[in-house]
Amino acid sequence: MHDLDKALADIVAIRSQIARDTAFRGLGSATLAATGLLALTTASGQALWLGEPTGRPILFFGLWIATALAAAGLIGVEMVRRSRRLHSGLADAMVWNAIEGFLPAVGAGACLALVLGRFAPDQIWMLPGLWQVLVGLGLFASARILPRAVQGAGAWYLLAGLAVLAMGSESHALSPWLMGLPFAVGQGWLAVIMHGAGGRDGDF
Template structure:
């Protein structure tokens, strides 16, 4: 390795270490709250227009997949703007770190949905609750770079997920409310936490 390559590698390592110890301020309360509103709108639309979600699982999950994509786009757009405003030269490293923390849970949710749809469609009633549990794991994985109080949002999704699994186990039915309401309250809670967080003093050093 040449001296230049070694110097560049050292700079990258230092930047990564600094980013790992810095509170990530890229998640904006407005975008997170808006995703809660989108979850509520999706639940209402499915309640009005999808007579029997259990009989039409593809339509049910397609609606939520579309809502998730739009929500991701909203958060990504605000994340880019806020990260470059608050983290300047470290913005790209901080964004990469944030995605890396949440990616395993997100990928697990996609693969789990694909597997159940293809090989065990009779168990699709499990998916809403399992998705909420996976979101909680993604939030807990991100606690080290976010306000520590986001753990309350992680706990909400964790218990809401198991609550939804318990409710759905009685009828094995899909419901827009057991999918939507936990995300409405969870995203609004997350937005409130981000809004009222005191900054670095609320983040683990």
């Protein structure tokens, strides 16, 4: 029984190693482009109907958090669907590896929002830029299983986040466009990368 347990453990370890060394093809270009369009739509809606968002940060960030959850849901469903078709028996491990690269960035983003909202509400204007920096770092962390060109999109998010922080440092104002445009461009860039890498297969 001990030998059987060891053999099963070895098989699991081998499958995990193969999954870590295999290029992930679970991201579809159409879905990524749709999330960029979703960010642009949210920014447009806030610019038209929200007015001056600085005085209503809860509504401003609430809409963006809802947008992020919707985008994550779209990407998650597509990841599972494509992985089961393209990665077969390694699908679960491949999806987990892809998620694992972004978990620290997601956790850090949530903690930053909670800490700034609770202890430094006057500095909450920094969140859009900080979130963009974290997305860039998440892409860099995931580059080992994604096309190398993804690092370019990661650099875009990093530089865009720093630029947003610099532009907002004087007025401390919240801007739908400083939140939406970097994400729209970044997701569009990712869509082009995945399209070129074969990520269009099986898209909607």
